[in-house]
Amino acid sequence: MSKKRTQVSQYYVIAAVVAAELNHTLTYCKQINLTASNAQAASSRVGNAALGFKALTGFIDDLACYTMKAAKDINFLANKASKMATEVARAATALKHFEKAKLNSRNAAYSQTILPAFKNITDRHAELQSAFQKIINKMEVELFDLKRNLRTANILASICRIEACRVNIANQATFNDVANRVDFVANKIRQRVDNAISLFDTSTQSRAA
Amino acid sequence: MKSQILVETPSHKWIYFGRDPEKPDKIIDTNQYMMVTERKALLMDPGGIELFAPMLASIVKHIPLEQLTHLFASHQDPDIISSLGLWDQTLPEAKLYSPWIWEGFIRHFGMSNISYEAIPDEGSRLILDQAEVQFIPAHYLHASGNFHVYDPATRVLMSGDVGAALEDANASIFVDDFDEHVKKMSFFHQRWMPSNSAKNDWIARVRKLDIEYMCPQHGRIFKGKQVGQFLDWFEKLEVGQAITKNSS
Numbered sequence: 311m312s313k314k315r316t317q318v319s320q321y322y323v324i325a326a327v328v329a330a331e332l333n334h335t336l337t338y339c340k341q342i343n344l345t346a347s348n349a350q351a352a353s354s355r356v357g358n359a360a361l362g363f364k365a366l367t368g369f370i371d372d373l374a375c376y377t378m379k380a381a382k383d384i385n386f387l388a389n390k391a392s393k394m395a396t397e398v399a400r401a402a403t404a405l406k407h408f409e410k411a412k413l414n415s416r417n418a419a420y421s422q423t424i425l426p427a428f429k430n431i432t433d434r435h436a437e438l439q440s441a442f443q444k445i446i447n448k449m450e451v452e453l454f455d456l457k458r459n460l461r462t463a464n465i466l467a468s469i470c471r472i473e474a475c476r477v478n479i480a481n482q483a484t485f486n487d488v489a490n491r492v493d494f495v496a497n498k499i500r501q502r503v504d505n506a507i508s509l510f511d512t513s514t515q516s517r518a519a
Numbered sequence: 520m521k522s523q524i525l526v527e528t529p530s531h532k533w534i535y536f537g538r539d540p541e542k543p544d545k546i547i548d549t550n551q552y553m554m555v556t557e558r559k560a561l562l563m564d565p566g567g568i569e570l571f572a573p574m575l576a577s578i579v580k581h582i583p584l585e586q587l588t589h590l591f592a593s594h595q596d597p598d599i600i601s602s603l604g605l606w607d608q609t610l611p612e613a614k615l616y617s618p619w620i621w622e623g624f625i626r627h628f629g630m631s632n633i634s635y636e637a638i639p640d641e642g643s644r645l646i647l648d649q650a651e652v653q654f655i656p657a658h659y660l661h662a663s664g665n666f667h668v669y670d671p672a673t674r675v676l677m678s679g680d681v682g683a684a685l686e687d688a689n690a691s692i693f694v695d696d697f698d699e700h701v702k703k704m705s706f707f708h709q710r711w712m713p714s715n716s717a718k719n720d721w722i723a724r725v726r727k728l729d730i731e732y733m734c735p736q737h738g739r740i741f742k743g744k745q746v747g748q749f750l751d752w753f754e755k756l757e758v759g760q761a762i763t764k765n766s767s
Contacts, residue, residue: 400604400608400629401608403568403604403605404604404605404608404609407568407571407572407575407605408572408575408609410572410576411571411572411573411575411576412576414572414573414576415575415576415577415579415580418576418577418579418580419579419580419581420579420580420581420582420583420584421579423579423583423584423585424575424579424584427584427608427609427610430608431608431609434608
């Protein structure tokens with residue numbers, strides 16, 4: 311049981327750190343949104359030559375919206391996990407104290423009367439731990455999904471650069487700048503997501519150890 | 520943890536719990552009291568988290584767990600009621616009687632099942648089967664919302680931190696030599712009790728009660744004439760002034 315308690319207290323921290331990492335991600339998503347809006351305005355100014363680019367800005371915007379929603383969803387799970395970790399820790403503490411009381415009261419006249427409460431606490435602890443583990447697993451899966459989808463950002467940036475070649479030199483810098491910003495911000499987000507994922511890896515390794 | 524019956528009548532009894540030999544060294548020793556009636560029981564100042572297991576193990580030596588229906592916390596301190604989160608999971612149907620001003624604070628210890636029965640400033644009464652106890656105001660002694668429990672039938676006053684002394688874990692549970700005991704009480708009362716007027720107000724109230732046992736939450740129990748001796752001593756004591764020079 312002590313191993314499980316350590317695991318929970320690690321997840322306690324992980325959930326809080328993941329929430330913090332994804333909070334940063336939300337700020338980056340807003341930057342992508344802004345970049346997409348600017349790019350759309352720029353492509354309107356350029357006219358027909360930038361029609362392909364204009365379509366791309368829609369995809370950039372979609373990616374930012376998806377990332378923002380995914381980050382919010384994972385953040386919600388992280389906060390839920392963090393709160394639940396407190397309940398799991400409480401139930402584990404109650405169980406620890408109950409086990410001690412059960413042992414110390416084995417010769418007491420009414421020692422059997424502890425058993426129903428002991429069973430309730432044991433069941434509740436198991437229930438909470440299982441629910442907690444489900445949230446943690448879901449969070450991990452959603453982080454990997456987000457990371458996979460972020461690869462689209464690099465593709466979009468590359469296509470932006472290709473489209474930039476189709477407009478006159480004066481506007482190329484603007485479009486290349488959009489591509490660079492998408493790359494830059496997507497990399498920042500990926501770093502945050504990787505940080506979050508690595509926390510789970512560390513936890514798995516220490517569990518295995 | 521030691522436990523012993525203090526006083527017994529045909530309708531109910533008072534049991535003392537304390538002097539736990541397994542208590543971690545750095546936590547203050549506490550006394551717990553339980554009044555047991557025919558079908559119910561009231562546990563007073565149940566103690567801190569570290570005391571939960573020994574308390575639970577000791578209680579079932581005297582009563583079945585389901586008979587413990589009521590809890591009382593004289594105030595909000597951790598040594599009084601930080602075990603609440605654990606009792607909450609053990610006795611979900613229980614009621615906790617405590618000063619109204621501490622509800623929002625005490626709930627921080629974790630309380631989602633037990634119901635909070637707020638005691639108004641002027642005090643109140645609780646009937647358990649054939650027994651009735653009174654919650655006697657003891658505000659500012661030491662907490663700003665504070666109650667003691669008086670049982671007129673057995674003439675027991677559970678006096679919380681009033682009458683407390685800092686003692687060895689294996690000390691007797693009763694005061695034997697009052698004058699000697701004063702040495703162990705003076706600093707505690709001067710430092711922890713903030714108000715002379717609150718102290719005198721409480722003394723005037725308690726002098727009207729017929730008390731055979733005065734049972735503090737730390738230290739030893741006063742019996743018979745020692746109760747009057749304590750009240751006289753406490754009346755003369757200037758409180759709220761024991762800050763040591765090097766801590767200021």
